[in-house]
Amino acid sequence: MQSLKKRPDLLIEEIEDEVVIYDPRTQRVHHLNPMASIIWELFGVCSCPEEIAREIVDVLKTDSSTVEKDVQETLKHLQEKGLLE
Amino acid sequence: MNLSTTRFEVLSFPFELTTNDKKFFNEFLELNLALTLPGNGKLPQVQYSVIKNNKYFCIRENGKFHNRWAHRWPLYLSVMMSVRDSLYLHLRDYLFLHSAAMAKGHKAVLLPGPSESGKSTLTLGLLNYGYQYLTDEVVVINPSDLRALPFQRPIYIYGWQSVASAEVEKYFKFCRFKERYGNTVQPWQYAVPQQKAILPKDTSFEVAWIVFPSYNKTQRDSYLKPMSRAAAIFNLMQNGWNTQYFSDVGLKLCSELVKKADCYQLIMGDLKEACELIEKLTGEAAISVEPEMLNNIWKRKVLL
Numbered sequence: 001m002q003s004l005k006k007r008p009d010l011l012i013e014e015i016e017d018e019v020v021i022y023d024p025r026t027q028r029v030h031h032l033n034p035m036a037s038i039i040w041e042l043f044g045v046c047s048c049p050e051e052i053a054r055e056i057v058d059v060l061k062t063d064s065s066t067v068e069k070d071v072q073e074t075l076k077h078l079q080e081k082g083l084l085e
Numbered sequence: 086m087n088l089s090t091t092r093f094e095v096l097s098f099p100f101e102l103t104t105n106d107k108k109f110f111n112e113f114l115e116l117n118l119a120l121t122l123p124g125n126g127k128l129p130q131v132q133y134s135v136i137k138n139n140k141y142f143c144i145r146e147n148g149k150f151h152n153r154w155a156h157r158w159p160l161y162l163s164v165m166m167s168v169r170d171s172l173y174l175h176l177r178d179y180l181f182l183h184s185a186a187m188a189k190g191h192k193a194v195l196l197p198g199p200s201e202s203g204k205s206t207l208t209l210g211l212l213n214y215g216y217q218y219l220t221d222e223v224v225v226i227n228p229s230d231l232r233a234l235p236f237q238r239p240i241y242i243y244g245w246q247s248v249a250s251a252e253v254e255k256y257f258k259f260c261r262f263k264e265r266y267g268n269t270v271q272p273w274q275y276a277v278p279q280q281k282a283i284l285p286k287d288t289s290f291e292v293a294w295i296v297f298p299s300y301n302k303t304q305r306d307s308y309l310k311p312m313s314r315a316a317a318i319f320n321l322m323q324n325g326w327n328t329q330y331f332s333d334v335g336l337k338l339c340s341e342l343v344k345k346a347d348c349y350q351l352i353m354g355d356l357k358e359a360c361e362l363i364e365k366l367t368g369e370a371a372i373s374v375e376p377e378m379l380n381n382i383w384k385r386k387v388l389l
Contacts, residue, residue, distance in 0.1 A: 018315030022336040027329045031319035
């Protein structure tokens with residue numbers, strides 16, 4: 001994950017607790033739900049998926065295995081959508 | 086060959102139409118009375134020719150072959166769709182959304198959605214509830230003030246059933262025709278806004294509500310579900326005709342539009358209920374509408 005980063009050309013709109021991303025390259029728009037939005041925010045700040053999960057568990061006081069799975073899946077999804085490079 | 090030519094403008098964008106079919110010429114102008122204004126001396130940016138030969142009506146756009154039809158009626162829609170597409174392509178002054186829009190007072194409710202989501206059905210339904218027709222297909226947003234401009238094209242309706250109350254018929258003319266698809270002939274009609282329904286140039290409306298309709302065949306009632314603003318921006322962008330031309334501004338515009346409006350998803354299992362929900366939302370006193378009229382609209386549901 002260390003080698004991946006958010007694409008700098010993406011257009012991002014944060015609204016309430018969600019994020020909308022417009023990809024000018026593909027002209028597609030993406031909507032991140034509240035959990036995916038937190039992961040998106042922490043990506044780049046934290047050094048690895050485990051750290052992102054730890055941050056979320058600390059704040060939300062929720063089950064760590066579910067969060068870890070969510071983080072892994074969200075990052076995979078973001079990568080598949082071409083939002084990370 | 087006797088040619089008739091007219092220059093007209095849509096949103097101040099100049100077009101020219103030339104044809105050798107006088108009937109098409111007159112009817113095209115009549116059908117699009119609300120959408121077009123007479124040319125204002127500007128040179129046309131897009132020129133259409135509709136030339137009838139022995140077999141076909143052949144449509145050309147700026148001299149290039151566009152389409153051909155064996156019958157007259159498909160021509161109207163075909164040319165107007167092409168006009169619409171030219172606007173998306175050439176006119177960068179406005180944001181175009183795939184959406185219907187109706188107004189009460191100075192406020193508009195947008196009904197964005199892909200084809201067959203129920204935009205035109207709701208439009209016809211809401212006409213019967215006394216809403217002002219803005220469009221059933223193309224919402225035009227002025228980026229400088231985020232207000233919606235009318236795009237009063239004729240509403241294309243499948244079937245010859247009555248879909249409007251006597252009151253609505255004072256404002257719309259219903260033109261019936263048949264279209265041939267292979268070996269079958271299908272009845273269609275256009276609801277054409279008449280002078281009393283046509284909004285003056287430069288009329289615009291504050292967008293107060295954005296309601297995303299969707300049919301649900303599995304249920305019999307309708308309900309409104311509040312939508313998060315991010316989901317509304319996402320859906321609005323999905324229904325943008327030209328957001329890609331606005332680069333970063335497209336997302337910003339949709340975002341600003343959504344922030345100023347109340348956003349909902351409308352699950353439609355029943356048209357009467359759907360119209361009444363919108364009526365309640367927009368704070369208008371309930372109007373009694375004949376259920377038969379709404380049934381006629383609802384049963385067909387095949388609107389473009």
